Amino acid sequence: MGTTAPVLLLLYTAAAAAAQIFRIPLDANSTFSWILDYPAGIVNVEVHTAAGKDHWVAVGFSDYGALEGADLCVLWRDWKGHTHLQDTWTDADGRLVVDPQQDCQGFKYVQRDDVIKFTFTRRFDTCDPQDYVIEEGTTHVVWARGRGPLFRLEGLNVSGAPHIGMQRAQLLKNTSPPPSHPSDTWRHDILNSEVRVPGDDTTYWCHLHRLPSALRAKHHVVQYEAVIQPGNEALVHHLEVFHCEAPHTQMMPEYQGPCFSHKRPEVTKVCKRVLAAWAMGALPFSYPEEAGLPVGGPDFNPYVMLEIHYNNPERRTDWVDSSGVRMYLTPTLRRFDGGVLELGLEYTDKMAIPPQQPVFALSGYCITECTAVAVPPEGIMIFGSQLHTHLTGIRVFTRHIRDGHELPELNRDNHYSTHFQEIRSLKQQVRILPGDALITTCWYKTTDHDNITLGGFAISDEMCVNYVHYYPKIDLEVCKSSISSESLQTYFRFLHEWEAQHTKSDQAISENYKAVHWTPMRAHILQQLYHEAPLSMQCNQSTGERFPGYWENMPVTPVLFPLLAHTRDCTTHP
């Protein structure tokens, strides 16, 4: 098959040869490549797929990857043999409607035997209310392929097509060039070794790995990237490398196997501090030239764990994989150690999401009082961000407040998916000064849940976290909140006394939440309570202890002057 050949026949002639080309697989035989033109606000797309002369191919975008309510560019042949690309959208049943405003432009194609390659351009924001707006964060690229002949596109059921799929990507990538590496930089690969991937839809494979003895001396990681075994691009969905937080002398079993297997040794649970995270389509992650991620040194436990998520929808049993991560390390330490700070909600069942909610928001606060004592006068620079929720999270963003004024947001993903967690380098580094506040908000959707979803560690529990990567490393490791315990007890007492719920003061918080019969009204009141109640703060040092002071019943940092809503530029073009 020539479909995955890296040659871009069409885009290359169309766009500047110097531009960066990004690519994700759509399935084993199809790719989606793109070039960004930020000044013009345009993405140039090239699709390669296996399709004969009588096939139609739809490619486009939707909020969370469904083919219903999608915005699609559809290539098809009419009965006279002409090939067209039309801008369409699908209704709630997955039927095509041809858009009166056509925004799939610059169409070109080449058909050779059973392979078609075509390109088109698309504005990030077409200003057409029927079109998807390409935003920062995650974009769900959806596709479908079927056989003609077709007389017209209108009414075609794309959800029912024989070949359909979805892939997530960060389309609006950071295109600024990474800093150069010190000359003594060496590479170290952390790879799986010929894993026979189980014939399951989803596998999380864990592999413990001992770092080389050269890391008895402290190094800086200046870059890391995924090393995907050629041919397995569609299989390896995302991966993370965790450091084992144990005394430096502690040995770890070199386990290789499914992460959730009962055979995985209990001691490997300490392998949970994220060093690197990659998801399909992500670029190499580079540290800014001032900083590196410290690894190694006399007190550093030499074990790390590679965790790979394999995505095998065809449930093939013949996949063998040796993918992993390549780290670029230097003993020539950069000026600053990079650190990771956890923002958002404390991992606790004090926060919860009622069932049957189309949208329910929880916010975690890093308040003025905490940064005031923890951040040095010159501040810290945040250059990367990894947003994190469990299964019901659909949107995550972090706002930045200084003296009551809201500054530009630190990060936002309006189409967040728990299955696509990459560390993203910010297009602009953000300086945080003492006294600044950071508010991380997560939206959850629980329409297919009948029970309350509690905060906590289990995958069925929820989290709301932004792991921010910054320099210089400071002693603040956690700046997270939850509702103050007193407010929550008052609320449970109110439910008991006024709403006849079986909540009790001598009962565990989780039992109290479970004892409530959740109605839309009660969910609404809980949302109000979370919005207004004072906080318990975890303003914690790297020792795991709080900064000195009293951190209960802290006020929410007020946002007196919110940012103006982002205005769309929809006047100059139709």
Ligand SMILES: *[C@@H]1O[C@H](CO)[C@@H](O)[C@H](O)[C@H]1NC(C)=O
């Ligand atoms: C990819 O192409 C090969 C050869 O044409 C075919 O056997 C296989 O079914 C295709 N796979 C998919 C997922 O379309």
Ligand SMILES: *[C@@H]1O[C@H](CO)[C@@H](O)[C@H](O)[C@H]1NC(C)=O
């Ligand atoms: C589209 O096709 C699928 C699969 O054949 C079917 O389940 C669905 O009902 C169809 N939708 C409509 C609107 O006909």
Ligand SMILES: *[C@@H]1O[C@H](CO)[C@@H](O)[C@H](O)[C@H]1NC(C)=O
């Ligand atoms: C929901 O709660 C009920 C009552 O506590 C329990 O029996 C049931 O197993 C729960 N359902 C799920 C999906 O957890």
Ligand SMILES: *[C@@H]1O[C@H](CO)[C@@H](O)[C@H](O)[C@H]1NC(C)=O
């Ligand atoms: C923060 O510090 C408190 C008090 O020492 C501790 O109970 C809590 O577990 C810490 N939280 C984290 C996330 O380290």
